Amino acid sequence: MSGNGARGRGPQGGGHTRGDGMSDAGPLDLPSPRALAARRVLGNARAVTGLVLLGLLFLLAFAGPLVSPWGHDEIDFTAFRRPPSPEHWFGTTGSGRDVFALTVRGMQKSLLIGLCVAVLSTGLAAVVGAVAGYLGGWVDRLLMWGVDLLLVLPWFLVVAVLSPALGGRWPLLIPLLAAFMWMVTARMVRGMTLSLRHREYVLAARFLGVSTPRIIARHILPNLASLLIVDASLGVSVAIIAESALSYFGYGVRPPDTSLGTLIADGSGTALAYPWLFGFAGGLLVLIVVAVNLTGDGLRDVLDPAAPQHPRPRPRPRTPRRYGGRT
Amino acid sequence: MTTFLLRRLAGHAVLVVLAASAAYLLAAAALDPRSNYADRSPRPPDAVVDAELTRLNLNDETPLPQRYAVWARGVLHGDFGRTWQGEPVNDELWRRLRVSLRLLAAGAVLGGVLGVLLGVYAASRNGRMPDRLITFGSFLLLAMPVFVLAVLLQLAARQVNEFTGLRLFEWVGESSPGAGEGPFGPLGGFGDRIRHLLLPTATIALAQFSLYCRYQRAMMLDVLDADFVRTARAKGLRRRDALLRHGLRTALIPMTTYFAYTFGLLLLGAMFTEKIFGWHGLGEWLVDSITRGDVNVVAAVNCFAAAAVLLAGLLSDVAYVVLDPRVRRRAA
Secondary structure, eight states: OHHHHHHHHHHHHTSSOOGGGTGGGOSOOOOOHHHHHHHHHHTOHHHHHHHHHHHHHHHHHHHHHHHOSSOTTOBOTTOSSOOOOSSSTTOBOTTSBBHHHHHHHHHHHHHHHHHHHHHHHHHHHHHHHHHHHHHOHHHHHHHHHHHHHHHHSOHHHHHHHHHHHHTTOGGGHHHHHHTTTSHHHHHHHHHHHHHHTTSHHHHHHHHTTOOHHHHIIIIIGGGGHHHHHHHHHHHHHHHHHHHHHHHHTTSSSOTTSOOHHHHHHHHHTTTTTSHHHHHHHHHHHHHHHHHHHHHHHHHHHHHOTTSOOTTSOOOOOOHHHHHTOOO | OHHHHHHHHHHHHHHHHHHHHHHHHHHHHHOOTTHHHHTSSSOOOHHHHHHHHHHTTOOTTSOHHHHHHHHHHHHHTTOOOBOTTSOBHHHHHHHHHHHHHHHHHHHHHHHHHHHHHHHHHHHHTTTSHHHHHHHHHHHHHHTSOHHHHHHHHHHHHHHHHHHHSSOOOOOSSSOOTTGGGSTTTHHHHHHHHHHHHHHHHHHHHHHHHHHHHHHHHHHHHHHHTOHHHHHHHHTTOOHHHIIIIIIIHHHHHHHHHHHHHHHHHHHHHTHHHHHHHTOOSHHHHHHHHHHHTOHHHHHHHHHHHHHHHHHHHHHHHHHHHHHOHHHHHHHO
């Protein structure tokens, strides 16, 4: 791998001085692990497709309102329930609001909530799992017991019951959703920590007197980075779907405000007569989730050494010829 | 083996008790059944409302521990209390459970079987056109929330109905009133129920299908190159036989346990499907009861769902032990 990297870099660096390129090869400049990882990610078709798609969706969500002629709270009294037109790109609702502006606003919320929830829940999972696995004993038992309990408690009920208390403050959904998404990952992190904590470098650090929090932060967690990155990226799509499902039933983002969930709920009743009320919000929601999942799958192929490698085309087993049998 | 299961069962029982209590306390503290009476006209006097709420153990003036004690005593005797309209929760719970099961059983089995079959097929055609099509399809389905999928199916069904001029599909409720009194008698009623069942079952089946298909494909690919499959080929079995008899049997074991587990989760997970298609099942009841502030119903459904999930978990443990000789030997 490192050889490849050095060779790959050579022609670029010495492009204009072709003659002495051979002589001043000098000390091998090996790419850093981070650069290597980045290069592998960029070599993965799924990850690249997902990232590009996500970038475009982000652009649409955050730059869209700037170029749109209509704001999300403006009402066009001359156009009620009109199909898409140059004036209203995604059409208008029954009360004359611009569907493009509403959809884009919902997308902003979905993307923000998805990212924040994923980061928060993966962070929580990492800390709880690593602490439980590293310390062991009653701390471990207590934490894992809490994990089991949270797994049994249905998240939908808790969020729905607490939702009136949230009122219109939708950012509070972020910690609430994150609180119910970290448990399975925490179990995985704990399992891997159990095997890491007896490694030589961890023991060495411990015997040198490094404090426990520092060992966890500097020696345990970095070794789980690939698992955590993959988990966070797949968590984004789970969080986005959870948020829109809650909003669909009116327990998440509430009506004066809009999210993709509320838009779909409003549009689904009349989806045949006025397809633009349902189609754009629903389609973009699916597109966001597809992009996130593609990115996550690609990252897993590249980063997670434990993951099965099948998404890559493998040589087809040529059993018929080798055994000379009929098929 | 028996001690392992018993220990597991005891642990699960404790978890169910805790989860049910937590759900009750949360619901009782946060929900507000009193507001239901305020909407009535003429508005009943406060004293009457208080008395009625106290009778149903829903009064928010009563201290929470006291309400919990009453509720817990009832549950220990197998009584989940009453709804805010005074009807016993138990009767309705069993009725709704039958509705949910009718819907879920077909959908989950259909989705599971289809997913496994197509997953195996995709794996055996790894990297070629059928594999790509199936993988892409399941990927798309996986990204589609149920409430988008259900609406798309409804749209498609409406097109089919209009195109054929028949009412092939129905998407509201479990049956149309008076369907059993048509020219075909009870047979017509049966057909009507089937027509109502088609779309929600398809929704659940498709959602399940995407999960199983991806999972099974991955399992099967792991097995495809395994030594025992090669041995089977070497002793002269055709590729298909080797894959089906030796490969599939091994790759199916995790799926069996997965099936038990997801079925437990589905009991509440079907609430979107039930709500959208107007089926009066458990999930729909939960959603409606949260809106109505019906504490006892919320607690009962939750208690039931938690028990179902853990029972399913236990079943999947047992299935694993029964099916996988490696585990059996270790456990014995």
